[in-house]
Amino acid sequence: MRYDLIVIGMGLSGLMSAKTAVDAGAKVLVVGKGTGGLCLFTSGIDVMGALPAGAAMGEALPRWIERHPDHPYAKMGWEGVREALEAFAALFPPPYGFAPEGEGNCLLPTGAGTTRPTYLVPATMRSACRLEKERTLLVGFQGFRDFYAEYAAAGLKCRGENLAIPEIAGRNNSATSLARLLEDLPFREQVAAEIVRRLRGETHVGFPALLGFRNPMEILKDLEDRTGTAIFEIPILPPSVPGMRIFRRFRQHLIARGATFLLGSPVSRILRNGPSCTAVEILHPPVTQVYEADRFVLATGRFMGGGLCADEETMREPLLGLPLSASLPREHWFERSFLEGREHAIHGVGVVTDGDLRPLDGAGRPYAANLWIAGTLLAHQRWIDEKSREGIEIATGYRAARKALAS
Known part of the structure; x- marks a missing residue:
């Protein structure tokens, strides 16, 4: 079977490329070994958390791009980034949508009792951007080890309680199991009653980000009605339930538009013929399947x-052996102290592309006429330090598909 576009990877950048293509009427295959980095999703859409506090994104990011002309954002500018973010947000209509709180970043509380800057905030977390510490109770669940309400509350200067729910007593409860339980009305009734019993005049209640997979705003509103408080979610350790919501929404949209999903199917080779890629090879011993595409x-x-892969001496891109932006001896990959504050060289290594996101060979020419790169595989970005991961993934995924379809 032949496709207009094959997207390799099911993280946010791959899904955004696939969405952009199917919305334009293309026949798309999405292939990947898993759900990508969305299981590690931090819950907000980080575009550039390193900007000065209070800065308007539309004013500060263009200036930042001018100082970083090799960054992926520089290949499209703020207008291109904004267009991609709007296309992403359009996939999530109310009540569970993503939107900025004001013109710049807002500070979301975390399960570690700190705050972190993010730009697009899911509806279940918007109240957390205006945290009223003296009027807030954070709640966790006994037997759930990935969120300690008292610890988070100590850092955020509010109060924390772990709820004792008989139905889950004595279990080692996971994020996914609790998210499914919260979709059941009888369990929510128990949770709401326990919250009411623990309140000491608080008007806001912060939950670990577990309010179901399918209808989180419906669950939130039900808990608000039963407790008489404003409910919000707090980002916690992976696996990320909000990330799974995003993946499910993309998958639902793509399949409805006719895209083909091959989940659990790692690509073993990308086949070439002269200056162009022709197909991907997927190995399921003893069977090898080949899927062809134009792009x-x-x-x-x-x-x-x-x-990216690394061994004792080198880093490499494994599918095509694409040249990387730097070839560093192993002793220079990291600074001597991991947390000393200086950037680690390994974080900036990636695949170099032209302005259209086509990878370049060692001579600076496009490696293939019909291949584009999206996401954090790209060189000249340090998303960990910049706090820009989701923004890079959304913007470059969108642009890569647009450029591919225009070719």
């Missing part, structure tokens, strides 16, 4: 996603 987007992420 390809490589959105495989970095080390955790398999987009």
